[in-house]
Amino acid sequence: MPSNNKSQTLLIVDDTPDNITVLGALLCPFYHIKIANNGSKALKLAINPPVPDLILLDIMMPEMDGFEVIKRLKADVITKNIPVIFLTALTSADNESQGLRLGAVDYIYKPINPEITLTRIKNHLELKQAREILDDQNKWLTIEIAKAIEHNKIIKKTAIRALANVAESKDNETGNHILRTQNYINELARELAKTEKYKHQLTEEYIELITEAAPLHDIGKVGIPDEILHKPSKLNAEEWVIMKTHAEIGANAIWNAIKDIEDKLAVKFFEIAIDIAGNHHEKWDGSGYPKQLKGEAIPLASRLMAVADVYDALINKRVYKPSFSDDETTKLIIDGSGTHFDPDIIEAFKRIHPKFVEIKNLMHDEKTR
Template sequence: MELAHDFNRKPIVLIVDDSPDNLLLMANLLKEGDKYVIKVANNGEKALRIAQADPPPDLILLDIMMPGLSGHEVAQVLKAEPRTRDIPLIFLTAMASTADETRGLEMGAADYITKPISPPVVLARVETQLKVKAAADFLKDKSDYLEQEVARRTLEVLAIQDVTIHAMASLAETRDNETGNHIRRTQYYMKVLAEHLRDHPRFRHFLDDETIKLLFKSAPLHDIGKIGIPDRILLKPGRFTPEEFEIMKTHTTLGRDAIAHAEQQLGMDVDFLRLAKEIAYGHQEKWDGSGYPEGKAGDDIPISARLMAVADVYDALISRRVYKDGMPHEDATRIMVDGRGTHFDPDVCDAFLACIDQFQAIAARFADSDHDMAQKAVALQFISGSE
């Protein structure tokens, strides 16, 4: 990435005066030494056209008393427009009173020179203002460069973060009887629920734009703890024994602890990891307190976990597995409604019902293919046969 300003080119000086003699005098004076590119304008309108063109002048020497637009009016236009406001102006005029000079400087002029001029003084002041302008351009370009570099690096970090999250989540999914599309579906279900509830009195304190983005980012880690569950339990096609179920329930704690460990390694608190811990640990809790791992009830369950509970259960009901067919949407919806106020936060369940068309669209968009299911079946058969 290069800085925008070319510091090797000659500075451009625009001279504005309605007198041909004055234009010739100033042009010849500034041409000495071949240090500058000189442009001239004999009226205010032409001066504005040159100032607004590419490349813009680095300095403008501006007469005040001109027919048409006066120097004051030209200065007002230049200072009002973002493109030209930073071009330094030097008023070069016969208006020599203190009040005139004060007015010119108050209008934003960098300097004020009265006629008749002293050539050495004019040259010195022009050179001074161009040095100031060059330094300001350098600092501005450096600042713009740093801003762009920070933005680029931030995008890189976010992209790496997203890839890492999905890699971790997909690793857990490869050991589960679910497919990677389950990650995507629950992620988008969560987003739909959160956006629907963002203005709800019970949730608006929590569901702002940034939090909804973080929920979407952290949702794929909800079952990361399953990577610590033995295959004989995780891939079992039938019902768990009570002992097996107790082991399976530990995936919530394993997930939270794995994310907490990653956070400790970073040495700082990270918002999306905080939400990921809540979701991983609490998404199996139930509104009536009959869930796990802590048996929390009602508003004691984090909002993030309550949203995931609805997303996760709905997806589990409608999804095919190697040992079962997916449930028809209508049947799954009836089960979700039956769980309102027992399994699910009533308001979150109502949001699900209000957004049911969006849920179905997400399910269709990220549907499991026959190839996905065949791969899972082969993996399950291999693991089952090896034990």
Template sequence: MNDPLCKSPDSEPGATILIVDDVPDNLAVLGALLQPKYTVLAAPSGARALEIAAQQPPPDLILLDVMMPDIDGYEVLSRLRQQASTRDTPVIFLTALDDPAEEARGLELGATDYISKPIRPAIVLSRVGNQMDVIRARNVLRDQNRALEAEVARRMADNDRTELVTIRALAHLAETRDPETGNHILRTQAYVRALAMRLQRHPDFSPLRDDLYVELLVRSAPLHDIGKVGIPDNILLKPGPLDAAEWAVMKTHARLGAEAIELAERDIDQPVPFLALAKEIARWHHERWDGTGYPDGLGGRDIPVSARLMAIADVFDALISRRTYKAAMSFEQARGLIEAGRAKHFDPAVVDAFVNGFDEFVAIANTYRDGA
């Protein structure tokens, strides 16, 4: 039999056995026995066996002599188990040793079976056949698991797209009531992400160290003004400044948005993390660091992180955007007002992150400018 390959026309596709033995006669006998049914690879030494096993694809099964002069079977098995490609390859030891301790040692190292020498053809075929049945079952299970994982991934992607579309649809619903906002939701969403990235390592913003939290925060940002759907047109669309009574009604949009999201939460069996953040943002993004905001008069770190980031994102975008009742400010003017609101309107650390990343905010505003 030639090293390394002997192949029969009747070999099972994909069923490859590597025989390792330093005695040529043993290789010949085992090769002749197995060739009618399997593709057979042969190695006359442990070193050569490791070379063949390292090739791709690796053999499906290895028959491994224990007593060999250069590298014995135990060492070969140990090295096979250290390689990712052969870690799970089943190995049947071939041995003339009649010692239960040696058999136990091999099994502890990861051998799947033992065949005693001298070789008995019926035993070899039976043991090899049993391992092939296990391999086929394992491969079927692996393929089923891969198919299941692919299906789970597909469904998760579908759910993710559905969630994103739902959020965007709700945000656009609010936007249709206030058509001047344009790309406001895209810009504020990008501002929030930029702030979150800049504050991830800040000791006072530990939630932002969780990438999933950041993703949910960014995903939730477009819902910050969802409560505006509950504001009457004569107030929401008024071309001039609001009087005190109208402003009192306008401010209720924060509470209305949070309550609408809370009602949605009650309609489902399990909590949805992004809704919790969306509710925080909707209710508290108009709170102020000094406690003079609305609707609840929260101050300082009592204001959730999500709302503190949204506050600057929302105000900055409002300042640089044109409205029927005001002209758009320059980027520099808006930055000046944000800085003036440090420790009054806004969290000082968030203001610092905004100022340090000001060029990024300008780039975002230009990328998603209205009419672009």
């Protein structure tokens, strides 16, 4: 027998007063009861608090029969999950099939058997409670998973930033170079993604991976001697050969760290990081290093990084050079289209140049101002 705390609400829908009287007398000791004598009233009562936990619905009613009522109940977000048990004197298999197709959970045939009616109502209410508990658990689990994913993202970003800062500590005049170039490349990628040529390649996921990998572009500088990195004048030929090895050092370091990783998304991220670290000094005309790649043979992430990196290197003071003005820097970048840089990316740069200036001003190096 059901408990009699009346914490659950049943809606009885029947146009016959005698049926309502019988059901009411049977169910009132155990449940809070709402009553409707037609379909229209039933639909109104179903959405008014307290929303019923279960509906007992007569099929044969004038104006709006039970089949039409259940269709409307299932179409409403408030009532779609309320279990509906049909009350009927019809024993046709076709009627039962139709009701079940429309979403009814059970049938109770008239004249009702009190024990069967109470048992079926109790069982379906328990099933509803179980589903709600499971839904709540799933929602909680979804929230916890989202928290864990966000936590892991923070850990990954922090780890990447820490690795990048190791390289920055070797080349200590770059200041906020990592943050600025990360923002430059994100803006460039988003602008380039608006073009027909790149809209499919530069997905939101790919842009996010490029942005996250950008701080690792100079990780290879950890392998360059301090006397070369900090030399306050132009490098000689021998020193320049050593300096150029930082691209391969960075790419190889990342590859050696991830070569046994099987997680596809992680591998994709680090493949992009390898492209950026290893190829951001390649030039569109093939005169760059370390592989002398040319044109679109240079990975897209590397071509984007090249513009971001050179812009920031020019416009900020370095140990070996003064800062250039924005006009000077912009002219050099644009003049490099088709030789140093991908022409498509330079067109994107020209369209969003004010954003580069904004990023530079927001993340400036105090000692270079």
